[in-house]
Amino acid sequence: MTAIAQPTAQLPLSKRLKAGTSRDHDSVDTLVMHSRPFESLERYGYFLRVQHRFHGAIDALYDDIALNRLLPGLSELPRFEAVCADLAALDLSVPPVPPAVIPSSPHAALGWLYCSEGSNLGAAYLFKETQRIGLDAQYGARHLAAHPQGRGLHWRQFVALLDGLDLSEAQRDEAVSGAVAAFDFYRAALREIFPAA
Template sequence: MNAIVQHAPELPLSKRLKSGTTNDHDSVDSLVMGSQPFQDLNRYGRFLLLQHRFHGAINALYQDPALNALLPGLSELPRFDAVCADLRDLGLDVPATPAAVHPASSYAALGWLYCSEGSNIGAAFLFKETQQIGLGADNGARHLAAHPDGRKLHWRQFVALLDGLELSGEQQAQAIQGARDAFDFYKAALKDVFAGV
């Protein structure tokens, strides 16, 4: 008698992205906290420059027509302008907008957006830390403040859009690689911004 082989159900894209980038995420988390960005306003200013570099590089993705067709409402989510406002709140010069990243495909771009939007969940802890140095949602920490719908609801809505996409295995692989590229970009930018500080 032949044994019945049960195949595990296909993981949704968000789960594949999470499992495919766990080490990348953990290393970024360690690097960020190791840089002590909330020790004082000077170090937090460096952190804002890091955020400016990342969010500036991906800002154009939020306006991309193809990506907005895949993820309706995407154009309402970028945080680059809030980062610029945070820099001004601290009396810092706002650098020129960084060169835009150009993921290999719209599917790779999904991975970049997954990293950006996913960071909003972790930002709850970071936002609390900014309050210890006198900052908040209206002064210096705008880009870390919760989405008007709340962090968890906003994230669930974003994940539902991702998981509702019908992607081939190759397209999912491109998304995972895009997420890894985003984490690598962030790590390189962090090391550069905090070098010698």
């Protein structure tokens, strides 16, 4: 018997976000790998600058009072300082803090945070790749290291908070739009910062 696909309107928010951004996620993932960020320390430096721009632009969201009410513990999760520490560890200049992203609503901001926290789950592969160029959680790849509770548990806890929110359909649509905007932002940063192949 063939399973009937669940309408996206009925999906938990995390699955709605995943379904609504799968193409964006795949295109960013492909672009990252085509940029060869772990081919050398020089190319990894470009990757760190991309990470700096993205995490710096969303850093203020993690301290937002309204978002912390929606997602308790959010203020403990940002990785911008770790990215700056990784740049400094490799004796790379730390760029100025990028302009803050201002999502159109708190619900759009949820999409940006979904993108950011989801990238931490996928960073297991990236973190492993950094070890091939001599980096680890103490030197140069701190921001890619696993959460102290482990990547899987941390992600499941974050998803449970997202899925527990009582949002209207319009608000859920705003969250998806925010996540798409986050992927667009990251894709643009990759294309601008990495030198042309």
